[in-house]
Amino acid sequence: QVQLVESGGGLVQPGGSLRLSCAASGSIFTISVMAWVRQAPGKQRELVARITGSGTTNYADSVKGRFTISRDNAKSTVYLQMNSLKPEDTAVYYCYAERTGSWGQGTQVTVSS
Secondary structure, three states, X not given: OOXXXXXXXXXXXXXXXXXXXXEEOOOOHHHOOEEEEEEOOXXXXXXXXXXXXXXXXXXXXXXXXXXXXEEEHHHOEEEEEEOOOXXXXXXXXXXXXXXXXXXXXXXXEEEOO
């Protein structure tokens, strides 16, 4: 199985930026599709971004142009760079590995003035 450890969440003002990291322990990381999923209070969970082992990406319409998912296979780490943050981006963000169905513990992102 794959264990995922997240970091980088916190409180930021609207228009600000935040960078989330997710470190994976498994040796299958280089061929695993990775994703970021968020859950806001009272709302359905949402697939935010996805990246294949070769680097192909896709994004939810709500974050396209503002968020960037990337990966460093040498470090077995996936990142989510979040720019131009809005209050509606407030949620718990989870890292997910499709190959093994593994989830991170989640990290809170709060966008508020």
